[in-house]
Amino acid sequence: MSSVLVTGANRGIGLGITRHLLTNSSVATVIATARDVEAAKDLKALDSPKLNIIQLEVVNEGSIAKAAEKVAAIVGDNGLDVLINNAGIAVMEPLNGELSKAKIIEVLDVNAIGPLLIANKFYPLLKRAASKKGSAQIAMISSGAASLDNAIRKGNRMPYSIYGMSKAALNMLTRRLSVEWKDDNIRATTFCPGWVKTDMGTQAAKYTKNPSTMADFKPTPEQVEKFKAGRKALQANPTAIDGLIAKLSPAAQEPAKKFRDLVLSNEEDPAKFHAVAEAAKVGLSDEVKKELESHRKEVAVALGFA
Ligand SMILES: NC(=O)c1ccc[n+]([C@@H]2O[C@H](COP(=O)([O-])OP(=O)(O)OC[C@H]3O[C@@H](n4cnc5c(N)ncnc54)[C@H](OP(=O)(O)O)[C@@H]3O)[C@@H](O)[C@H]2O)c1
Numbered sequence: 323m324s325s326v327l328v329t330g331a332n333r334g335i336g337l338g339i340t341r342h343l344l345t346n347s348s349v350a351t352v353i354a355t356a357r358d359v360e361a362a363k364d365l366k367a368l369d370s371p372k373l374n375i376i377q378l379e380v381v382n383e384g385s386i387a388k389a390a391e392k393v394a395a396i397v398g399d400n401g402l403d404v405l406i407n408n409a410g411i412a413v414m415e416p417l418n419g420e421l422s423k424a425k426i427i428e429v430l431d432v433n434a435i436g437p438l439l440i441a442n443k444f445y446p447l448l449k450r451a452a453s454k455k456g457s458a459q460i461a462m463i464s465s466g467a468a469s470l471d472n473a474i475r476k477g478n479r480m481p482y483s484i485y486g487m488s489k490a491a492l493n494m495l496t497r498r499l500s501v502e503w504k505d506d507n508i509r510a511t512t513f514c515p516g517w518v519k520t521d522m523g524t525q526a527a528k529y530t531k532n533p534s535t536m537a538d539f540k541p542t543p544e545q546v547e548k549f550k551a552g553r554k555a556l557q558a559n560p561t562a563i564d565g566l567i568a569k570l571s572p573a574a575q576e577p578a579k580k581f582r583d584l585v586l587s588n589e590e591d592p593a594k595f596h597a598v599a600e601a602a603k604v605g606l607s608d609e610v611k612k613e614l615e616s617h618r619k620e621v622a623v624a625l626g627f628a
Contacts, residue, residue: 323350324351325352325353325396325401326402327393327402327406328343330356330380331355332354332356332358332364336409337364340352340365352370353397354374355377356378357378358377359375376392380409380436380437386439386443387443390443393447394447397451399454400451401454402444403458404459407437407441410432410433410489412429412485413426414481414485415481415484432488433491434495438495441460441499448503448506458507458509460496460499460511461513462493462510464513467480467485467486468486468489468490556585556625560586570613573607577614585621
């Protein structure tokens, strides 16, 4: 059973990742950080025994040190299995306009220097987990804006140069960590989440319901009522859902059963259903994933949700 820490977890992608992790049965402890814990209402609303919320301001060395102490107390001798550096800021400034050195430094500070100092302070905890279990992970939420190829793509006129510089530095940091910490069995990886509807991504973003985070998934009250009524009917007659599972290939049946168990439980958060359905597809062939997608639609119809 793993422990995972996510920075910048009070909103956007970090909140989505946290919600997703809480539904993952192989994760025992989720440590979610926020700059202002008091104000982190959506995060606190997740209300799970697995969830620990701690304060972390990524540009403040004192805050990083305190957070590392708190995490050490939470994870104890097992160490920290996964650290996700997600907190970030963006700036869109054309390079021929008026530039603020302080703003440029802030972007580099939050997106690259902060993750470096966090990695450094949490190294002993990651190393402890790696020595106990064989490996630990540090993951960085980077961006396509860091891509050297994208930077010169024809027609690419978005003024993201400063943000891109900070994420390119983050990518270099990750690559270097993967070399420097290799012998400790700590893996380092960067991820680009795609263009997601969050405060940063704006409402113009491509992924309205990003399956990996469900950052923006908010069902209407009408959908919630339909869902509850459909579930009540299925709880009264669970064989209806078993009949749908029986039609699936053997490889699809196990993940479908996990989804069924959640549907038949009293879980109230529809975003969790999406998260579990997506988590269940990880590592499966494209064919089985398609099969599960159609199965999920059938279940949604049975629930009166679609
Ligand atoms: N959205 C996209 O389309 C997109 C695309 C590519 C990559 N990304 C990357 O994905 C990550 C999350 O982005 P998002 O879209 O979820 O952004 P978001 O909605 O703006 O959320 C940013 C998060 O980072 C936290 N944060 C910012 N500065 C911080 C600091 N100094 N110390 C601690 N926490 C800080 C924020 O906390 P507060 O609430 O306290 O400000 C918030 O929790 C970022 O690294 C971003 O660069 C996003």
